[in-house]
Amino acid sequence: MKITLVKKILADGSPCAKCRDVQQKLEEQDLLRFIDQTLIADVRDEQSEGMQIARQYSVERAPFFLVEEDGRPPQIYTVYFKLVKEVLQKIAVA
Template sequence: MKITLVKKVLADGEDCDKCKDVQRLLERGGYMGRIDRVMVADERNPASSGWMVAQHYGIDTAPFFVVRRDDGSEQVYTVFHEFLHQVLEAE
């Protein structure tokens, strides 16, 4: 399984508040090591990788997680606690 976190960086260069909160929860729970890739949707760069991924999946909120399972299936989670319970705590 591969997990990608997509977070938003605001025009002032700071992570969005919700992204900061989620990252803090991931770190506090010892889960950051399970995140394979972090992509940034940068408000200063509409062509940034995070915006491309968000557009691909039709997501307009951040942060979100893309989980690619070993069988090739993918699931997008926009609610952190759902992701936590269904993915991180389920293994």
């Protein structure tokens, strides 16, 4: 399983507030260790990796998580608590 976190950088160059909050929650709950990759969706650069992934999966909210498992289509999570409940809690106890 591969989990990618996509965070947004706003037009003024600052990180989005919700992205900061989610990052902090991941750190506080010791769940950041399960995130394999973090990409930045920089609204000032349409070619940034995060913007490309957002377009590819038609995601307009940030932050979001892309969960990839062998043999299954990628899952997109735009709600942090849903990701924790459906994915992170299960791998944390495994």
